[in-house]
């Protein structure tokens with residue numbers, strides 16, 4: 001057998017150098033932190049993180065996978081942020097929810113996390129300064145928008161600062177075997193994502209909505225005949241067995257999360273920014289044909305790409321709608337400013353919800 005020792009000696013030497021380099025990187029982040037504190041700058045800078053990750057990935061010649069590099073850098077930047085200021089990140093809890101997992105994926109292990117029991121509570125926590133940023137689910141590839149999350153932007157001045165996509169796998173979690181399960185708890189979106197599996201395997205079971213997937217596991221843990229639909233992380237965290245894995249109807253079930261804070265991300269440029277807006281057409285919508293087309297034209301004419309449009313009842317009067325749109329580009333881009341000026345001529349409400357890096361690579 002070949003001798004491992006000389007190779008391990010080389011690894012030990014590289015590790016010593018790595019620790020030294022990591023500490024030197026962190027000391028630079030600390031210096032940046034001092035400048036930010038003196039100038040009241042944002043501690044978390046999504047556009048800079050995105051630029052760092054893109055440079056790192058571009059310089060990678062292998063064999064390390066880009067995904068592994070991104071995970072390593074996530075933790076390096078998390079450690080850096082913690083030295084600049086120990087940020088608190090609110091998420092839809094309780095602990096071990098899919099949003100908790102998404103928050104950890106975005107911000108790493110060095111920050112403080114705070115579970116909240118509703119999207120409204122999350123917005124309030126950031127607004128009152130009890131948390132610096134928050135992570136909320138905004139839409140799912142199988143079930144569409146999280147309506148409560150969209151509606152929260154109507155009243156709030158908080159901004160979308162970043163986004164991330166996370167593949168969501170659901171499990172059936174219970175102390176009971178499948179044949180003894182009579183009630184299944186979960187968040188409405190999660191129940192809907194497993195609708196056919198539940199119909200096939202538990203046609204008699206009562207489906208009951210819970211405020212989150214992890215809350216469902218807490219309930220199921222203490223109730224005879226009850227099960228929860230949630231991620232396996234929650235099963236492990238609350239010590240409740242997994243009865244069936246991968247029960248979502250679509251294998252590529254993905255949820256998009258928004259990171260919200262007080263200040264939107266700065267521009268990256270080069271087609272790598274996105275922005276979200278809330279627009280009301282007011283009486284225009286009811287009185288004129290083609291008003292929706294009129295709303296989209298100022299954007300289309302300037303090459304601003306619309307990637308999503310969603311209407312929600314305004315709740316001001318029946319059949320009055322708000323349009324939530326996601327578009328390419330940053331709020332500060334001159335073509336965007338021109339399009340917005342035009343929109344404001346006939347739309348009673350054009351509210352900027354935030355700008356953020358286009359496809360988050362974290």
Ligand SMILES: O=C(O)C(=O)C[C@]1(C(=O)O)C=C[C@@H](O)C=C1
Nearest residue numbers: 029032043044045048049077080
């Ligand atoms: O460049 C900055 O502003 C930093 O604070 C450094 C750093 C990094 O570690 O690279 C850390 C946190 C920010 O979110 C962005 C980048």
